[in-house]
Amino acid sequence: MPVQTRSERFTSTAHADFPEVTGREVNWKYTPVAKLGDLIDGELDGSPYEIAYADAAGATVEWLDRTHALVGAAGIPEDRAAANAWTNFEKALHIRLEGDAETLTVVRSTLGGSARAAHTIVSAAKGATGLVVLDSQGDAKLTENVEIVLEDDANVTVVSVQQWDDSALHLASQYARIGHGASLRHIVVSLGGDVVRVNPSAHLAEEGAEAELYGVYFADAGQHLEQQVYVNHDAPHTRSRVTYKGALNGEGAHTVWIGDVLIGRDATGTDTYEQNRNLVLSDGTRADSIPNLEIETGDIEGAGHASATGRFDDEQLFYLQARGIPEDEARRLVVLGFLSEVVQKIGEPVLEARLHEALEDELAAAR
């Protein structure tokens, strides 16, 4: 296999610039590309769509023209499906945070089953704080780009919830650019959908930038849930933590986690740790888990990675059962606890409660 540094991977906003997808490429080889032809190469509806949200102080929502300066401010596509979305979107949904903004939840639930493109930008002013939930439900056949732009000292959480109907196909590339002293907490929650692939990248572009990237997913029979995470340490004293946790249950449940961390030449004093943990609940599942660490400077604080895929910890079961809790209830607690560790990071009680319930439902269906 040719060694290719992640920073040199080809990028373009134009669909035609990418070669045809064969399914053998490093960023497509785990994905069921046969199901995704319409999204990778098909015609896409790029018009604005229906969104629902409640007003939140300090947060504004608007549709921007594709020529706006913010478009492309955080990153541009690395694959043909993302470029197809970029080529075809008409307007970008822009969420702007200023000051200490209230929590904003933007729901899209009526995209429907015809192929479409979307472009979303979350931007935070200097020193702004806030929490944005991008909440996706219903049916969808969607390829999209999401940009997150944090100006200096902003401190923002972005939660991307994929709770689609069973038949949904969804490809997303998310790019964050994190400014001087700014801090992003990014949480990907993928529960529903046929194929859901969310690839978040964080560019720690200036000194003191921080990113915490979390993900939680639960794949049922036949479901494909994928995330290719990329953290680019590109400035001194930047810090990143990546924690993705998933459960798999049922014949053909497939999850993919690829975690690329690049510590660039200028990223002295970097502190990074990434981990992926998968809990296998039945036979017939497949969890691909691939951490990659690329280090171009030796002068760093710390860099580590871990990946583990396994069945239950019997000692945890024993402990709970020794307190009278029956085995099936104990298993439920352990799995929910395992996944809740990520949910607990959201910091939005209503959403946390809803996701707990959704995980309970996934587990109940698993029995």
Added chain:
Amino acid sequence: MSTLEIRDLKVSIETDQGTKHILKGVDLTINEGEIHAVMGPNGSGKSTLAYTIAGHPRYNVEGGSITFDGQDVLEMSVDERARAGLFLAMQYPVEIPGVTVTNFLRTAKTAIDGEEPSIRHWGATVKDAMGKLRMDPSFAARNVNEGFSGGEKKRHEILQLELLKPKFAVLDETDSGLDVDALKIVSEGVNRAHEETGLGVLLITHYTRILRYIKPDFVHVFVDGKVAEEGGPELAERLEDEGYDRYLVAQA
């Protein structure tokens, strides 16, 4: 009156070097309200006895019996034993990520009692019990054993003992790793449970230190998987002075 009876118990485990026989015929009878100390050198099988009573799957019972008020304990699952009134305070309680102490205690109490505890009283009961064990109220929101210090883990074990109100408790080296203050607090918790509910206690320890705070009615000395000597509290005092050497010499 409740009685836990252990007869000629033989237990082995599987290791990389093959089957290892650990308990070689143990007899013990504990009545309700009695406190028994099981003492012995490392590797004598004390913890194996504790985990076998609780039903840990690693331990294979090769012979003998454990009965609890006539019921065959060895036929019960781990959770059935707990619901029957047996409790094991563990030496190394495991972390359960994502499960808060509050959620865990309520779930366990519900399982043991067969019904949810009254919402009105339960919160106050837990808070009160935590206060007596000098546990900070913030504990309730933490995940079970996650990031707990050694002393915090042991208090959390005794908290469960006080809240779940079993008939018999096996305390597996609850004193290990505790400073004097923590040892006193934990011992007070055990004594409270003993006085309030007539708890029978099987106290497993290497050292006599904890016996200053929890007074045993009977002392059993374990050596090489068997009871080598039995007696009253005076036996513990002799061990304090003489250690286990004379048993090991006799064995050699």
